Amino acid sequence: MRRRLLPWRLLVVLGLIALSVLVVFPVRGRIRLGLDLRGGSHILLECVDTPEAPVDEDAVRRVVEIIRNRIDQLGVAEPVIARQGERRVLVQLPGVTDPQRAVEIIGKTALLEFKDERGETVLTGAHLKNAQVQFDRLGRPVVAISFDSEGAKLFAQATTANVGKPLGIYLDGKLISNPVVQEPILGGEAQITGRFTLEEAQNLAILLRAGALPVKVEVIENRSVEPTLGRDSVNAGLRAAVIGVILVLAFMVLYYGSFGLLADLALLCFILFFFAIFIGLRATLTLPGIAGFVLTVGMAVDANVLIFERIKEEYRSGKTWRASIDAGFQKAFRTILDANITTLIAAVLLFSLGSGPIKGFGVTLSLGILCSMFTGVWVSRVFVDLFADRLKMRV
Amino acid sequence: MEFIRATYINFMGVRKAAYVVSLVLVALSLGSVALRGLNYGVDFAGGTLLQFRFSREVATEEIRGVLGSMNLEKSIIQRFSPTEVVIRTPKLSQEDQKRILSLLKEKFGSAELVRVEDVGPAVGADLRRMGIVALLVAIGGILVYVAFRFEFRPAVTSVLALAHDGLTVIGVVSLLQKEFTIPILAAVLTILGYSINDSIVVMDRIRENLVGRKKGEELEDIVNRSVSETLSRTINTSLTTALPVLALYFFGGKMLQDFALAILVGLVVGTYSSIFVVSALWVDWEKRSPRRR
Numbered sequence: 001m002r003r004r005l006l007p008w009r010l011l012v013v014l015g016l017i018a019l020s021v022l023v024v025f026p027v028r029g030r031i032r033l034g035l036d037l038r039g040g041s042h043i044l045l046e047c048v049d050t051p052e053a054p055v056d057e058d059a060v061r062r063v064v065e066i067i068r069n070r071i072d073q074l075g076v077a078e079p080v081i082a083r084q085g086e087r088r089v090l091v092q093l094p095g096v097t098d099p100q101r102a103v104e105i106i107g108k109t110a111l112l113e114f115k116d117e118r119g120e121t122v123l124t125g126a127h128l129k130n131a132q133v134q135f136d137r138l139g140r141p142v143v144a145i146s147f148d149s150e151g152a153k154l155f156a157q158a159t160t161a162n163v164g165k166p167l168g169i170y171l172d173g174k175l176i177s178n179p180v181v182q183e184p185i186l187g188g189e190a191q192i193t194g195r196f197t198l199e200e201a202q203n204l205a206i207l208l209r210a211g212a213l214p215v216k217v218e219v220i221e222n223r224s225v226e227p228t229l230g231r232d233s234v235n236a237g238l239r240a241a242v243i244g245v246i247l248v249l250a251f252m253v254l255y256y257g258s259f260g261l262l263a264d265l266a267l268l269c270f271i272l273f274f275f276a277i278f279i280g281l282r283a284t285l286t287l288p289g290i291a292g293f294v295l296t297v298g299m300a301v302d303a304n305v306l307i308f309e310r311i312k313e314e315y316r317s318g319k320t321w322r323a324s325i326d327a328g329f330q331k332a333f334r335t336i337l338d339a340n341i342t343t344l345i346a347a348v349l350l351f352s353l354g355s356g357p358i359k360g361f362g363v364t365l366s367l368g369i370l371c372s373m374f375t376g377v378w379v380s381r382v383f384v385d386l387f388a389d390r391l392k393m394r395v
Numbered sequence: 396m397e398f399i400r401a402t403y404i405n406f407m408g409v410r411k412a413a414y415v416v417s418l419v420l421v422a423l424s425l426g427s428v429a430l431r432g433l434n435y436g437v438d439f440a441g442g443t444l445l446q447f448r449f450s451r452e453v454a455t456e457e458i459r460g461v462l463g464s465m466n467l468e469k470s471i472i473q474r475f476s477p478t479e480v481v482i483r484t485p486k487l488s489q490e491d492q493k494r495i496l497s498l499l500k501e502k503f504g505s506a507e508l509v510r511v512e513d514v515g516p517a518v519g520a521d522l523r524r525m526g527i528v529a530l531l532v533a534i535g536g537i538l539v540y541v542a543f544r545f546e547f548r549p550a551v552t553s554v555l556a557l558a559h560d561g562l563t564v565i566g567v568v569s570l571l572q573k574e575f576t577i578p579i580l581a582a583v584l585t586i587l588g589y590s591i592n593d594s595i596v597v598m599d600r601i602r603e604n605l606v607g608r609k610k611g612e613e614l615e616d617i618v619n620r621s622v623s624e625t626l627s628r629t630i631n632t633s634l635t636t637a638l639p640v641l642a643l644y645f646f647g648g649k650m651l652q653d654f655a656l657a658i659l660v661g662l663v664v665g666t667y668s669s670i671f672v673v674s675a676l677w678v679d680w681e682k683r684s685p686r687r688r
Contacts (some may be wrong), residue, residue: 015584096666099508099511110403136415224510225509225510226510229510236646236648239644240642240647243642244640244641247638248635248638288651289649291647294639294642295585295639298636298638302592305635306632309625313624338540339596342537343592346588350581356579359577377547
């Protein structure tokens with residue numbers, strides 16, 4: 001029965017190979033890389049209570065919205081901004097080269113205040129309409145701001161009342177500029193000149209445009225990797241993977257002869273199928289994920305080792321080749337299943353270890369185990385049946 | 396090529412020695428964890444890790460000098476590559492991180508921040524808790540599966556050996572004072588799941604051989620025969636898994652080196668315990684309180 005179906009089984013294997021090749025090649029750009037490999041920032045923020053601004057549902061929702069606004073203005077491709085739990089916000093910024101700047105822009109409250117000489121707040125950034133970087137006559141960067149109609153009214157009142165006196169401009173309670181009012185400003189427009197560098201001015205403009213956060217946020221986790229460092233990791237991981245695969249291929253041939261060659265064919269199928277499914281699932285490859293893949297390469301041939309050793313034993317006990325092969329596959333299967341299930345239990349638990357790159361390890365390990373059961377048992381069997389009469393194994 | 400022929404080796408004869416070895420391993424591991432402790436990385440302990448890249452070779456002492464001006468001279472400073480340095484400090488504010496970068500730029504002309512791992516104490520504590528839960532659930536889950544699949548006693552001795560394997564990996568990490576990070580925890584979990592495989596192979600064979608037990612054959616003989624018969628697959632499965640991990644250790648870059656080391660230690664200990672400890676414990680248990688079959 002099994003042998004009569006052999007042409008069909010072979011067809012299935014060839015079909016899967018063809019399909020996988022279509023999915024996997026050309027490799028460039030097909031595999032989604034995690035932030036630790038392509039570079040970028042993973043930032044976890046938490047909204048914290050202050051006496052002035054306790055955190056509530058509405059505040060957290062506005063925090064998410066305002067941070068989204070700020071990031072849009074940073075010009076990051078494919079950012080992730082997601083609420084996590086009650087008070088946390090996860091921000092992922094792929095490809096960011098200056099993580100410090102990103103954190104600075106995301107985590108700042110950015111409350112703009114104008115205070116008179118007595119220290120009383122006369123106007124806040126809540127009434128801003130726009131903020132833009134401009135240059136003064138000396139070419140220094142300044143931030144030009146314009147108020148909405150109510151803000152313009154308040155600003156006119158404040159400047160009228162304070163002619164000849166300083167009107168302090170504070171950002172998050174820190175004085176950034178302390179100009180003296182020359183004359184009442186009635187048009188609702190002003191400039192902040194704070195001895196900024198160009199980048200500082202740009203950051204401030206972004207913050208003011210996107211608005212102040214309604215509550216204080218703290219950066220409780222920041223994992224950032226610069227893109228070239230990520231590239232180094234990819235190269236090192238790739239090198240280790242290639243060398244690892246070659247070592248396993250060589251070992252199997254040296255130890256199991258032509259049977260080993262068939263196990264190697266199955267291993268190559270494993271690698272191909274693995275990446276086809278990986279890409280199909282739109283999974284993300286991380287550095288620990290590469291480690292997980294390398295590990296499963298070694299585990300994938302375990303099924304073949306168990307089967308081949310069993311075949312040897314059966315043959316030694318006096319069975320024919322064909323009968324030994326049948327018995328070998330059949331009797332080893334239960335052991336292979338058990339062994340893989342226990343490893344899978346551990347792999348699934350890895351998912352619980354945070355949202356970071358280690359999840360990628362759980363993904364590749366789980367996928368590798370499932371995929372290798374198929375290639376190690378079913379695909380190998382097709383190859384072995386195909387060449388059963390010409391095979392030799394020292395027993 | 397063939398290393399191992401299915402001969403009869405008297406493994407049970409050396410089981411007292413194996414117990415001593417295993418007890419020493421467990422005692423050393425527990426002792427090291429108790430006395431030297433685990434060198435938790437920022438993942439679990441919280442804190443800030445900064446990796447800087449310079450345009451020239453930089454000595455760690457020069458870095459320490461710079462950090463001294465911020466009262467951070469006690470930080471851990473490690474060379475990542477000739478031109479790259481990793482600094483680990485207690486959790487730093489954004490302003491302090493920025494200040495370090497500008498101080499380094501001042502001193503060395505150019506400095507680039509290429510990696511940040513900044514974890515708050517609450518996140519670290521969460522991860523520690525989740526890590527312990529994951530380890531316990533893994534052991535419990537495997538015990539339940541194996542008990543359901545085998546009988547109770549082989550399941551218990553297999554899982555005992557498993558805990559011994561995991562503990563030894565943690566012990567080696569503590570002894571070498573390698574950073575205990577999430578990838579290391581992942582390695583321990585993986586070893587728990589993987590190292591029981593060899594025990595399953597051996598216990599399966601023992602059960603098979605018990606069915607065809609010859610008259611007068613001692614339990615020790617059956618176990619010796621079973622372990623001997625399965626020896627080549629026990630060793631070969633571990634070897635094929637170790638080969639790519641060795642490649643990872645030598646060629647996979649610095650970030651995966653400790654992970655690879657932990658897996659390698661686990662593979663060696665796991666293979667040893669599957670051969671020498673699991674079935675030996677079972678034999679002693681059966682002899683002390685035999686059950687009718």
